[in-house]
Amino acid sequence: GAGVSQSPSNKVTEKGKDVELRCDPISGHTALYWYRQSLGQGLEFLIYFQGNSAPDKSGLPSDRFSAERTGGSVSTLTIQRTQQEDSAVYLCASSTRLAGDTQYFGPGTRLTVL
Amino acid sequence: SQKIEQNSEALNIQEGKTATLTCNYTNYSPAYLQWYRQDPGRGPVFLLLIRENEKEKRKERLKVTFDTTLKQSLFHITASQPADSATYLCALEYGGSQGNLIFGKGTKLSVKP
Numbered sequence: 001g002a003g004v005s006q007s008p009s010n011k012v013t014e015k016g017k018d019v020e021l022r023c024d025p026i027s028g029h030t031a032l033y034w035y036r037q038s039l040g041q042g043l044e045f046l047i048y049f050q051g052n053s054a055p056d057k058s059g060l061p062s063d064r065f066s067a068e069r070t071g072g073s074v075s076t077l078t079i080q081r082t083q084q085e086d087s088a089v090y091l092c093a094s095s096t097r098l099a100g101d102t103q104y105f106g107p108g109t110r111l112t113v114l
Numbered sequence: 115s116q117k118i119e120q121n122s123e124a125l126n127i128q129e130g131k132t133a134t135l136t137c138n139y140t141n142y143s144p145a146y147l148q149w150y151r152q153d154p155g156r157g158p159v160f161l162l163l164i165r166e167n168e169k170e171k172r173k174e175r176l177k178v179t180f181d182t183t184l185k186q187s188l189f190h191i192t193a194s195q196p197a198d199s200a201t202y203l204c205a206l207e208y209g210g211s212q213g214n215l216i217f218g219k220g221t222k223l224s225v226k227p
Contacts, residue, residue, distance in 0.1 A: 033214070091157050093157070104160070105157030105158050105159070107155075107157055
């Protein structure tokens with residue numbers, strides 16, 4: 001596809017369940033980012049993948065959150081034992097280079113934890 | 115650590131006027147600063163990038179300035195239109211990782227006809 005895609009677009013889950021969110025970056029983009037955006041809040045950085053380097057996990061809020069990127073392309077963000085405070089829109093972005101390049105965002109996954 | 119602030123949560127202006135949005139940062143001057151537009155229910159969309167050695171950058175009705183002395187960027191939309199109504203985010207490089215950005219909370223612009 002031409003842009004970054006994310007699935008599902010909406011996810012409703014019960015507290016304590018695990019969820020997986022998927023991101024398909026733009027083909028050829030070496031960098032991939034995950035963000036979280038709560039209602040009325042800014043973008044909260046979660047994790048950053050760049051090529052084959054070790055990911056920057058400094059933004060993950062707890063050890064319930066993890067992410068992987070297979071084959072340098074598709075990424076999955078996993079939230080284990082979801083809590084109500086995990087409810088937010090999870091945005092994925094990709095870019096082509098290191099510093100200076102723009103990020104192309106997907107439409108996001110809206111997660112609601114009941 | 116670097117902090118970024120967008121002074122206004124919301125800005126309401128009349129159609130045809132110039133909208134000016136402010137972005138301030140607190141620590142070291144970044145190599146570049148970016149502005150994004152976000153519409154409800156969508157991801158942010160890149161608008162402009164300005165580098166530290168550039169004072170001003172223009173794109174159609176958009177103008178961005180970068181003052182490293184004041185540690186501030188201004189984002190202007192001239193001849194504003196209701197279609198310009200959206201949330202505008204500024205972003206700059208995050209010190210921990212090259213290629214990573216820190217985003218402001220955004221300013222919600224409403225242009226009234």
